[in-house]
Amino acid sequence: MNDVPAPLRVAVLGCGVVGTEVVRRLLEHTAEFSARTGADLELSGIAVRTLTTPRDPVVPTDLLTDDAAGLVAGADLLVEVMGGIEPARTLILDALRAGVSVITANKALLAQHGPELYEAADAAHVDLFYEAAVAGAVPVVRGVRESLAGDRINRILGIVNGTTNYILDEMTTNELDFGAALAQAQELGYAEADPTADVEGLDAAAKAAILASLAFHSRIALADVSVQGITQITPADIASAAQTGHVIKLLAVAEQRRDGAGQGGGVAVRVYPALVPAEHPLGNVRGPFNAVLVEAEAAGTLMFYGAGAGGAATSSAVLGDLVAAARHRVSGGKSPSESRYADLTRLGADEIRTRYQIRMEITDRPGVLAEVATAVAEHGVSFETVRQQGQSGGPAELVIGTHEASESALAATLTALDTLDVVPRISSVLRVEGI
Amino acid sequence: MNDVPAPLRVAVLGCGVVGTEVVRRLLEHTAEFSARTGADLELSGIAVRTLTTPRDPVVPTDLLTDDAAGLVAGADLLVEVMGGIEPARTLILDALRAGVSVITANKALLAQHGPELYEAADAAHVDLFYEAAVAGAVPVVRGVRESLAGDRINRILGIVNGTTNYILDEMTTNELDFGAALAQAQELGYAEADPTADVEGLDAAAKAAILASLAFHSRIALADVSVQGITQITPADIASAAQTGHVIKLLAVAEQRRDGAGQGGGVAVRVYPALVPAEHPLGNVRGPFNAVLVEAEAAGTLMFYGAGAGGAATSSAVLGDLVAAARHRVSGGKSPSESRYADLTRLGADEIRTRYQIRMEITDRPGVLAEVATAVAEHGVSFETVRQQGQSGGPAELVIGTHEASESALAATLTALDTLDVVPRISSVLRVEGI
Numbered sequence: 017m018n019d020v021p022a023p024l025r026v027a028v029l030g031c032g033v034v035g036t037e038v039v040r041r042l043l044e045h046t047a048e049f050s051a052r053t054g055a056d057l058e059l060s061g062i063a064v065r066t067l068t069t070p071r072d073p074v075v076p077t078d079l080l081t082d083d084a085a086g087l088v089a090g091a092d093l094l095v096e097v098m099g100g101i102e103p104a105r106t107l108i109l110d111a112l113r114a115g116v117s118v119i120t121a122n123k124a125l126l127a128q129h130g131p132e133l134y135e136a137a138d139a140a141h142v143d144l145f146y147e148a149a150v151a152g153a154v155p156v157v158r159g160v161r162e163s164l165a166g167d168r169i170n171r172i173l174g175i176v177n178g179t180t181n182y183i184l185d186e187m188t189t190n191e192l193d194f195g196a197a198l199a200q201a202q203e204l205g206y207a208e209a210d211p212t213a214d215v216e217g218l219d220a221a222a223k224a225a226i227l228a229s230l231a232f233h234s235r236i237a238l239a240d241v242s243v244q245g246i247t248q249i250t251p252a253d254i255a256s257a258a259q260t261g262h263v264i265k266l267l268a269v270a271e272q273r274r275d276g277a278g279q280g281g282g283v284a285v286r287v288y289p290a291l292v293p294a295e296h297p298l299g300n301v302r303g304p305f306n307a308v309l310v311e312a313e314a315a316g317t318l319m320f321y322g323a324g325a326g327g328a329a330t331s332s333a334v335l336g337d338l339v340a341a342a343r344h345r346v347s348g349g350k351s352p353s354e355s356r357y358a359d360l361t362r363l364g365a366d367e368i369r370t371r372y373q374i375r376m377e378i379t380d381r382p383g384v385l386a387e388v389a390t391a392v393a394e395h396g397v398s399f400e401t402v403r404q405q406g407q408s409g410g411p412a413e414l415v416i417g418t419h420e421a422s423e424s425a426l427a428a429t430l431t432a433l434d435t436l437d438v439v440p441r442i443s444s445v446l447r448v449e450g451i
Numbered sequence: 452m453n454d455v456p457a458p459l460r461v462a463v464l465g466c467g468v469v470g471t472e473v474v475r476r477l478l479e480h481t482a483e484f485s486a487r488t489g490a491d492l493e494l495s496g497i498a499v500r501t502l503t504t505p506r507d508p509v510v511p512t513d514l515l516t517d518d519a520a521g522l523v524a525g526a527d528l529l530v531e532v533m534g535g536i537e538p539a540r541t542l543i544l545d546a547l548r549a550g551v552s553v554i555t556a557n558k559a560l561l562a563q564h565g566p567e568l569y570e571a572a573d574a575a576h577v578d579l580f581y582e583a584a585v586a587g588a589v590p591v592v593r594g595v596r597e598s599l600a601g602d603r604i605n606r607i608l609g610i611v612n613g614t615t616n617y618i619l620d621e622m623t624t625n626e627l628d629f630g631a632a633l634a635q636a637q638e639l640g641y642a643e644a645d646p647t648a649d650v651e652g653l654d655a656a657a658k659a660a661i662l663a664s665l666a667f668h669s670r671i672a673l674a675d676v677s678v679q680g681i682t683q684i685t686p687a688d689i690a691s692a693a694q695t696g697h698v699i700k701l702l703a704v705a706e707q708r709r710d711g712a713g714q715g716g717g718v719a720v721r722v723y724p725a726l727v728p729a730e731h732p733l734g735n736v737r738g739p740f741n742a743v744l745v746e747a748e749a750a751g752t753l754m755f756y757g758a759g760a761g762g763a764a765t766s767s768a769v770l771g772d773l774v775a776a777a778r779h780r781v782s783g784g785k786s787p788s789e790s791r792y793a794d795l796t797r798l799g800a801d802e803i804r805t806r807y808q809i810r811m812e813i814t815d816r817p818g819v820l821a822e823v824a825t826a827v828a829e830h831g832v833s834f835e836t837v838r839q840q841g842q843s844g845g846p847a848e849l850v851i852g853t854h855e856a857s858e859s860a861l862a863a864t865l866t867a868l869d870t871l872d873v874v875p876r877i878s879s880v881l882r883v884e885g886i
Contacts, residue, residue, distance in 0.1 A: 166770025335601025349784020
């Protein structure tokens with residue numbers, strides 16, 4: 017530490033909103049990065065697909081290159097913010113194998129190919145950091161991977177996709193329908209032209225897989241996550257939720273069911289829209305913000321909250337990781353390896369229990385409630401609340417809140433309700449969380 | 452990494468509520484700690500003052516010792532949860548010099564002797580971790596020290612003392628006076644028999660010094676923090692705050708004022724009770740919970756929330772640090788060194804600006820407002836709101852909300868008001884935050 021270490025060469029892959037902010041801060045705060053890491057961080061180049069795309073003037077034209085592989089080869093530290101599976105995967109693997117530390121924001125890549133990346137990082141004894149892959153600037157990856165490494169996490173409940181939270185919030189606050197709220201999110205840059213990954217819950221599912229893998233010390237892949245998006249949520253769902261003081265949020269839910277000895281058991285990792293009490297900490301998360309609740313045996317419930325997306329916020333997470341990786345270059349050390357010793361398996365539909373709200377049209381005549389109640393009880397599902405609401409001129413509606421029920425019992429109940437003449441239509445089935 | 456590493460010997464200093472929980476988890480989750488760190492963690496002993504004190508049966512009697520120095524000498528990792536300055540300081544320094552990694556929860560020691568501890572840790576290239584010293588299980592130390600290491604923190608605003616938050620919450624919710632709320636906190640174990648450190652704000656000040664040192668890369672000692680506790684807060688203050696939708700919270704506030712180039716400037720680190728809007732994230736923090744808002748240039752506002760005290764919650768933070776330190780033993784690396792390159796100085800009273808609420812008794816006759824307004828305006832303080840409230844039978848009261856004013860301007864204003872015949876008494880002066 018007495019010798020001045022050589023400058024560390026930082027290669028950046030991708031120059032979109034995040035890449036631009038990373039470049040801006042690296043160039044503008046040079047002295048601070050040197051002081052904080054103990055070495056100069058030298059931006060060695062920025063790989064882009066098309067050199068001629070117009071860019072923010074902060075990006076030095078002479079650092080742009082379309083030879084990503086060549087750029088990676090000469091780097092000490094690699095920042096990957098290009099997204100997508102290929103060529104990001106190959107470039108990162110090549111970098112790790114060549115002894116380059118990697119910081120990536122690529123949730124899809126990690127959720128699908130995490131183990132392969134971890135193995136390459138371990139073999140070369142270099143860093144693999146990815147705070148920016150989950151919830152933008154919110155430091156929940158480090159929180160789960162490091163701060164809670166001495167605790168037992170039981171459950172994670174989070175709003176990890178800002179686009180869908182913005183859409184649901186607009187549907188709630190301004191009574192828009194899904195299409196109008198989506199169009200507004202696209203106009204404001206919160207949603208992409210093709211919003212599928214966000215609104216179908218796939219982006220949240222990738223983040224859930226990453227967090228669950230860390231929390232439960234197991235390999236949870238994207239394919240292990242059951243996913244339901246928000247495209248089916250209607251203004252009627254939102255209005256009905258509001259009648260009981262709830263809002264609808266797209267949640268990533270990861271939980272471990274332990275066996276009697278507190279060990280083993282299994283995990284369930286799911287993404288779904290759910291009713292959350294408006295006064296619950298997650299009910300208060302507005303617009304494009306993210307929040308993650310972590311329930312741990314010793315720590316109790318912790319909450320992490322902040323901006324879940326955006327170039328500047330995401331760059332904060334990337335640069336925090338970059339400083340950590342640079343410090344390791346200067347004074348030794350390495351990011352934690354993949355922790356998968358627990359090797360938990362997925363819980364079956366019989367083992368996963370949630371509360372549900374079932375909203376159905378009914379024929380408004382005496383005896384209906386008894387028929388519905390019988391059908392529900394036959395499958396071991398019990399009511400917590402029943403509410404009948406009629407829309408003026410429209411059909412009568414019955415809203416049932418259940419106690420905790422297994423997914424399989426719920427499915428059987430829905431099938432039974434579907435056969436009843438007095439229930440022309442099941443309007444919606446939503447989980448209830450946060451009680 | 453292919454050889455099985457030797458077990459790591461963990462010495463624990465102190466066996467109060469936190470020490471007991473640390474011991475419990477180390478003994479009960481042995482396999483998990485081994486899997487997560489790559490080495491067995493072997494509890495080598497627990498140093499206590501009095502061997503014969505009755506203890507939780509989870510604590511193995513044969514591991515107790517009153518020879519703390521001897522225990523430390525044979526350890527790889529030291530957990531210090533005994534508290535107080537001496538002998539904790541000497542034991543930790545001896546441990547660090549002997550190459551033992553240290554995890555401490557000792558906020559007072561860090562706030563007063565942090566630099567000395569850092570230097571010893573650096574000289575021996577071992578770890579000094581202290582997540583548990585601030586906000587219990589809430590991982591704000593790692594958040595500020597590592598996650599935000601690539602960002603510029605502008606301000607930290609936190610509820611970091613659970614005892615005072617509980618007391619203020621009880622005063623608000625159940626209309627108790629300070630004494631009754633304190634007695635209740637003591638009964639429930641939230642406040643100690645001698646509550647001075649909590650209610651006078653000293654505990655919060657130590658935590659503020661620790662967070663500010665990390666956030667602003669400067670040495671901020673306990674003596675640099677200006678402190679005001681909650682012993683003067685009356686039911687009338689609480690009631691008056693409620694009339695405008697505010698609650699009173701004891702806040703730790705640390706901020707950096709930058710010069711034009713965005714560099715340098717100075718810092719102000721203060722602890723004071725302040726009015727916070729009830730619907731603000733900090734306004735919602737109930738009972739003994741803690742929450743810390745961190746405002747950073749790129750990340751925006753992040754919030755960390757959770758249990759700020761208690762044996763189990765604090766042990767989670769201690770054990771997270773223990774895992775990190777053990778991982779370093781196994782595969783290299785070290786906790787970040789002290790970062791003090793910025794070397795910022797304290798801002799003067801002219802440079803610190805806040806909004807204030809001044810509540811005063813007035814003689815209820817025409818012209819009073821004009822006299823008060825003139826006295827205030829003469830010192831460059833401007834009104835944002837004025838409200839007159841009479842208590843039935845009591846004197847008339849004037850409540851002034853100011854725009855941002857410097858501490859020196861406010862002091863001059865108060866002196867001027869004090870000379871007015873129409874103001875028999877200034878009842879309270881409180882800052883307003885969170886807008």
